[in-house]
Amino acid sequence: MDNRATLLEQALQLFAQRGYDAIGVQEIVEHAGVTKPTLYHYFGSKRGVLEALINERLQPLIDQLANATTHANDVPASLAAIFQLYFDFAQAEPLLYRMQLAMWFSLPDNEAFQIVAVAAAQQQALLESFFVRASSFHGNIRGRQRVYAATLLGTINTYIGLWLSGAIQATPHIIHQAVQQFSYGIYS
């Protein structure tokens, strides 16, 4: 089972550096110090490697998000918690987050996009249901869940992208500012 973990780790390293399409199976197994049949034994295909990576290591983020979006009585507090959750996750798994971000912005017909799209849709759905719940407290949210969820993710990813590239620090003040900036779009 050690080879399996090593393969996943090396694949993440390579995918996050040069992209899914640019990496060959041969390259992954060489970095992991094994041979191709070992990879195909555990994952079945190159696609299977990426799916395992997403399913196993991105799942905690989605679980936490599901938790943070169940209550919407205090919208600003929930928004702050959601931002914090994403920042914490990106700090714990910077390579994974960078890879997922690149794939999320890749094209619809691209294989990597289709794999990440499942996890992305889950996040979008959780946020939409959050805004639906919030709309019972804030009338002007009603009917705009989809746009709000998307702009929220967009704002979060803009800030995390800045942090990943070293342009900003992940201070409480920055998170507060990001929440405020997003909130302005809601209550206007």
Add this chain to the structure above:
Amino acid sequence: MDNRATLLEQALQLFAQRGYDAIGVQEIVEHAGVTKPTLYHYFGSKRGVLEALINERLQPLIDQLANATTHANDVPASLAAIFQLYFDFAQAEPLLYRMQLAMWFSLPDNEAFQIVAVAAAQQQALLESFFVRASSFHGNIRGRQRVYAATLLGTINTYIGLWLSGAIQATPHIIHQAVQQFSYGIYS
């Protein structure tokens, strides 16, 4: 010269749909109805095709941006003009903008990223110099040009991404909202 234009058009079509890495030279020439030496005659390499695409079709955006960022006496008006300019360009060249966006978010060691990075750096630089100029009117901008330029591009791209996916229309009201949302981050 017709074959050259057809090659560029088909390459854009394919790159924007499945990504630079996922598309082979063979596929491009087949869609264009020519053979490989024709492509290599005009562009020298696969990379050359993408460079021609960026240099020739993305340049108008950068020229317009250079124009819109020269004056910073009226910051809100300039910001609105910049947003409008990006929206107009994305509407005129949706495929190109989608492709550029995907490559911008792809990984640093990826070939496509490195090609687009030049154009991206130009935009970033123009926006930074705009904020430097604006700082003589708004003191709290000083020293934060880099972050502001990056979050401005992030906000713009979030909204254009939403428009490209059909989630929002490009109405004057939406543009106004985007400007307001971004501005909140500045003056806070």
Add this chain to the structure above:
DNA sequence: TTCTCTCTATACTCATCGGTATAGAGAAAG
């Protein structure tokens, strides 16, 4: 011991990758 099951390596498949050597077609210039 022997049988089975999980895991991994050697060595291979065929398709596609980016790129090119060579040559011919056609137009313009002399």
Add this chain to the structure above:
DNA sequence: CTTTCTCTATACCGATGAGTATAGAGAGAA
């Protein structure tokens, strides 16, 4: 009527793409 230059096709290059057939090594169970 030949020379020259631009453009394009046929046919190829070695390298690499994803994926696999076969077999052996080692552990656990009988």
